[in-house]
Amino acid sequence: MGERSISLALSIAEKNRRRWHFGRAVLDECTHELIVNGIDVELERKPLEVLIYLLLHAGEVCTKDELLAGVWPGRVLSETVLTKSIGRLRDVLGDESQEIIKTAYGFGYRFVAPVRVEAAPTPEPARFDFRPGDHPPGRPLWSLVERLGVGGHGEAWRVRHEKTNEQRVFKFAQDEDSLVALKREITLFRVIHDTLGQNACVVRLLDWNLEQLPYFVEAEFLPGGSLLSWVQQRGGIPSIPLSERLEIVAKIAEALGAVHSVGVLHKDLKPSNVLVRSLAGSAVDIVLADFGSGGVLDVSRLERLGITRLGFTETVLGIQGASGTPLYLAPEVLAGQPFTVKADVYAIGVILYQFVVGDFHKVMSPGWERGIDNELLREDIALLAEGNPIERSGDATELARRLRSLDERGAKRAQEREAKLRADRAHRALERARAGRLGLALALVILLVGFGVSTHLYMVAGDAQRRAERAVATTKAVSSFLSKDLFGSIDLSKRDVRDVTVREVLGAGAAQIDSRFRDAPDVAAEVHAALGASYMALELPEVDDQLNRALELYESTKGIGSSESLAILAELLGFLHTPDQTKSLIAHAERALAEARRRYGETNDAVLQLRFKLALGQYQQGDWVREVEELKSLSADMDRYFPNTSHFDGQLSRLLGTGLSRVADFAIAEQWLVRARSEIERAPGNSGAPAPIVRMDLGALYCETERYAEAERELGAALIGMRRLVPDDSAYVLQIRRDQGQLKLEQGRPEEAVAVLEDVLRVLSSSPHDTDSAASWLIRYYLGLAYQAQGRLPEAADTLRGSLERSEAAKGPDYPLTEQIRIGLAQTLLLQGRLDEAQALLARVDQSGLPGLPKNHPIAGELRRTQGLLLKQRGQIEKSRSALTEALGIFTTRYGKTHWRTQRTQDELAQLR
Numbered sequence: 053m054g055e056r057s058i059s060l061a062l063s064i065a066e067k068n069r070r071r072w073h074f075g076r077a078v079l080d081e082c083t084h085e086l087i088v089n090g091i092d093v094e095l096e097r098k099p100l101e102v103l104i105y106l107l108l109h110a111g112e113v114c115t116k117d118e119l120l121a122g123v124w125p126g127r128v129l130s131e132t133v134l135t136k137s138i139g140r141l142r143d144v145l146g147d148e149s150q151e152i153i154k155t156a157y158g159f160g161y162r163f164v165a166p167v168r169v170e171a172a173p174t175p176e177p178a179r180f181d182f183r184p185g186d187h188p189p190g191r192p193l194w195s196l197v198e199r200l201g202v203g204g205h206g207e208a209w210r211v212r213h214e215k216t217n218e219q220r221v222f223k224f225a226q227d228e229d230s231l232v233a234l235k236r237e238i239t240l241f242r243v244i245h246d247t248l249g250q251n252a253c254v255v256r257l258l259d260w261n262l263e264q265l266p267y268f269v270e271a272e273f274l275p276g277g278s279l280l281s282w283v284q285q286r287g288g289i290p291s292i293p294l295s296e297r298l299e300i301v302a303k304i305a306e307a308l309g310a311v312h313s314v315g316v317l318h319k320d321l322k323p324s325n326v327l328v329r330s331l332a333g334s335a336v337d338i339v340l341a342d343f344g345s346g347g348v349l350d351v352s353r354l355e356r357l358g359i360t361r362l363g364f365t366e367t368v369l370g371i372q373g374a375s376g377t378p379l380y381l382a383p384e385v386l387a388g389q390p391f392t393v394k395a396d397v398y399a400i401g402v403i404l405y406q407f408v409v410g411d412f413h414k415v416m417s418p419g420w421e422r423g424i425d426n427e428l429l430r431e432d433i434a435l436l437a438e439g440n441p442i443e444r445s446g447d448a449t450e451l452a453r454r455l456r457s458l459d460e461r462g463a464k465r466a467q468e469r470e471a472k473l474r475a476d477r478a479h480r481a482l483e484r485a486r487a488g489r490l491g492l493a494l495a496l497v498i499l500l501v502g503f504g505v506s507t508h509l510y511m512v513a514g515d516a517q518r519r520a521e522r523a524v525a526t527t528k529a530v531s532s533f534l535s536k537d538l539f540g541s542i543d544l545s546k547r548d549v550r551d552v553t554v555r556e557v558l559g560a561g562a563a564q565i566d567s568r569f570r571d572a573p574d575v576a577a578e579v580h581a582a583l584g585a586s587y588m589a590l591e592l593p594e595v596d597d598q599l600n601r602a603l604e605l606y607e608s609t610k611g612i613g614s615s616e617s618l619a620i621l622a623e624l625l626g627f628l629h630t631p632d633q634t635k636s637l638i639a640h641a642e643r644a645l646a647e648a649r650r651r652y653g654e655t656n657d658a659v660l661q662l663r664f665k666l667a668l669g670q671y672q673q674g675d676w677v678r679e680v681e682e683l684k685s686l687s688a689d690m691d692r693y694f695p696n697t698s699h700f701d702g703q704l705s706r707l708l709g710t711g712l713s714r715v716a717d718f719a720i721a722e723q724w725l726v727r728a729r730s731e732i733e734r735a736p737g738n739s740g741a742p743a744p745i746v747r748m749d750l751g752a753l754y755c756e757t758e759r760y761a762e763a764e765r766e767l768g769a770a771l772i773g774m775r776r777l778v779p780d781d782s783a784y785v786l787q788i789r790r791d792q793g794q795l796k797l798e799q800g801r802p803e804e805a806v807a808v809l810e811d812v813l814r815v816l817s818s819s820p821h822d823t824d825s826a827a828s829w830l831i832r833y834y835l836g837l838a839y840q841a842q843g844r845l846p847e848a849a850d851t852l853r854g855s856l857e858r859s860e861a862a863k864g865p866d867y868p869l870t871e872q873i874r875i876g877l878a879q880t881l882l883l884q885g886r887l888d889e890a891q892a893l894l895a896r897v898d899q900s901g902l903p904g905l906p907k908n909h910p911i912a913g914e915l916r917r918t919q920g921l922l923l924k925q926r927g928q929i930e931k932s933r934s935a936l937t938e939a940l941g942i943f944t945t946r947y948g949k950t951h952w953r954t955q956r957t958q959d960e961l962a963q964l965r
Contacts (some may be wrong), residue, residue: 072107073168075152099140106163115160127602130841133800155962179567187263188222206230219273224266233344234269240316240343247314255341276328288412297407302452303338305400309449312393320345322380323412383439394441397448428461442792446768533789542647574800577605590804599624613647618658625665631864638669655693674867676714683708702731706746713753716910716946725750744773748788755795767792781815793832802841809835829858833873845884852877868905871897875914892917913942917957936961
């Protein structure tokens with residue numbers, strides 16, 4: 053049935069809604085309710101729009117270009133976006149055999165299932181003219197007293213029991229929308245109450261009537277009224293002490309955090325929907341009200357709780373957008389994006405701002421921060437009301453903690469300022485002394501080197517007595533060297549002492565070590581190691597030379613595999629090297645480790661530390677399978693020899709989790725990363741730096757496995773946590789933002805991905821970091837893929853080629869991600885019709901054999917898929933089918949049948965038939 057015939061069939065009822073019946077499914081176009089096999093299924097906005105477009109053109113072939121133009125008007129996108137939507141439709145409709153949506157090979161798609169469409173009048177509840185003294189249906193002893201308000205969700209009345217004088221609130225539905233709101237409020241109250249119990253800080257619903265007009269819900273009555281009226285009774289916000297205001301906001305945040313914890317969104321949080329309850333011993337308590345606009349994050353939770361889905365006929369987050377108050381709506385919601393937890397948090401940020409400035413009518417316009425004196429409150433509000441949802445906090449409960457610790461935070465901030473001031477004074481004093489007195493400059497160098505010697509001796513010595521004896525002898529020799537010879541090669545008669553740098557002093561000393569300690573190579577080794585530690589503290593490249601020389605001397609005096617040499621090898625493996633250097637260093641470390649195990653056994657600290665760092669080296673080399681094997685073995689040994697302890701403060705679990713993710717063992721990877729997060733949080737003296745990193749790793753894992761909401765949550769939290777520790781141009785912040793760009797790309801939002809990734813690259817290029825560093829090549833890879841998804845093929849090819857060149861230089865030509873970039877570039881060239889160039893790139897990958905990866909790794913799947921598409925364009929259909937079938941098997945094994953990569957390859961294979 054074509055669009056014209058459908059339109060004629062429905063022309064008699066413009067206001068009626070259409071219900072489409074096809075196969076075992078029914079789609080209500082008005083409510084966007086999709087019923088399949090009697091079950092209401094969830095479907096995102098774009099797949100739903102694709103389905104409606106196909107239904108409107110049922111029986112016709114809809115080309116891919118027509119679908120892209122019809123569903124994504126004005127946007128240039130790759131076919132991958134459409135493929136993901138079709139794959140999602142096949143998944144929810146159970147259409148693997150293409151009995152509903154048929155792929156028109158080489159053209160597009162055709163809706164082939166028989167379609168029946170019906171127009172049903174939309175029932176509307178009758179209008180009622182409520183007056184004081186009226187009795188609601190079925191409630192003869194309850195009388196209406198006063199109307200509390202009229203809104204988009206109907207009328208609310210205070211009612212009183214004629215015998216007991218008990219008071220309650222009745223909310224009436226006046227139309228279909230308000231009826232849906234009542235149903236939704238009932239459903240969400242049941243979710244919250246059944247999970248949190250009586251402690252839930254939400255208005256209690258006591259009963260409801262959905263059987264007889266007028267429909268209503270019956271709720272508890274709170275004499276304190278809304279937060280607005282309570283503030284007015286107190287004489288306005290300025291008359292309330294700031295501490296009391298902040299405690300109220302903290303309680304709102306706690307209540308909202310509890311609601312979020314059970315997967316419920318409020319979606320219309322504002323002062324009038326916060327009610328005040330007086331409690332004994334407490335000045336004021338609050339409850340959240342009016343969940344008529346709310347939503348659930350996981351609709352399956354309703355089924356697990358045995359709750360009927362009243363009021364939820366749309367997708368989980370509400371594909372028709374939010375209907376809240378504009379003043380409190382997050383910018384992304386106003387722009388038409390789905391409502392998330394972070395949008396609720398934005399509303400709390402506005403409420404906090406209004407409470408602090410003392411005006412509930414105040415709008416958060418640019419420059420809002422100028423009206424707030426307290427810098428900590430400025431930071432808190434900025435964290436909540438950040439316009440970019442990616443950078444906004446997603447944890448309402450955290451706000452409660454921050455507000456209640458404001459005084460403590462202020463004291464800590466003052467201490468930090470005082471400490472920084474003292475450090476600055478000391479630094480200036482040191483600079484003045486350095487300019488006038490060479491002795492203090494020498495003292496600084498002695499301090500650095502001496503600290504390095506002490507630290508190294510402590511790490512490699514076997515026991516306290518040995519450490520003490522060794523330290524006495526070595527420190528004696530080192531002190532003489534530092535005090536007499538360190539400046540020997542610097543001619544101060546021709547130079548101003550102020551021009552002498554610490555780096556120069558260290559270099560002068562390093563040049564004399566071997567001659568000064570010609571007869572004591574063990575002492576020379578200690579000094580080289582100490583200088584290496586000093587260079588490391590100053591982040592100077594000479595660290596490599598000093599550690600390598602220390603390693604050479606240790607092995608010549610104490611033999612390969614000594615505890616001293618193992619400690620140096622572990623340090624060296626922690627640095628980035630060229631691919632050839634990494635390969636040589638790993639081979640050396642493996643020989644030393646074998647000898648050390650023979651000498652000391654498996655439980656020696658130096659042996660365990662080197663095993664951990666050796667796995668890091670195997671990752672850098674691209675041998676991901678061996679990395680995972682080594683980490684699994686190390687973890688098993690740690691559990692055997694040191695049970696009930698956190699190994700390497702959680703870093704072993706984290707490295708194993710990321711390694712398993714790299715080899716596409718996603719389920720087990722998640723278990724290890726969750727364990728790592730727990731271990732890191734429990735680690736004594738933990739500075740907090742690793743916690744955002746493991747959340748970043750979890751976000752990347754969820755992105756890869758299409759758990760996009762969880763990915764967004766983890767990456768957002770990681771970014772907030774990391775920005776508290778390091779500046780915006782630091783490597784970790786840029787890596788998290790790069791992962792956020794990749795997430796947008798995976799979600800089929802290439803324009804947003806391009807905006808994020810281009811900005812990350814801009815920050816990197818303007819920072820002190822080298823733009824051709826390891827941080828750059830992977831950013832360029834995802835940016836190239838985003839250009840490709842937009843159809844900007846020349847830019848995609850140039851960007852991917854730049855990524856490939858940088859990756860080959862930094863990681864080597866056979867590194868797994870280098871090969872992945874090579875495949876991505878080949879795909880772009882294939883889309884441009886440059887078949888010979890694409891074939892040459894793919895042949896290079898094929899020849900390497902993808903060392904370091906399991907045979908059915910997704911990169912191998914992308915290789916076979918791209919080869920299959922190339923063979924198809926060359927007319928070699930059978931070979932193309934073989935390659936695509938192999939790719940399909942890999943993607944199905946690694947990701948499952950519904951993943952977009954699997955669905956895309958399945959469609960491409962179907963086009964060959």
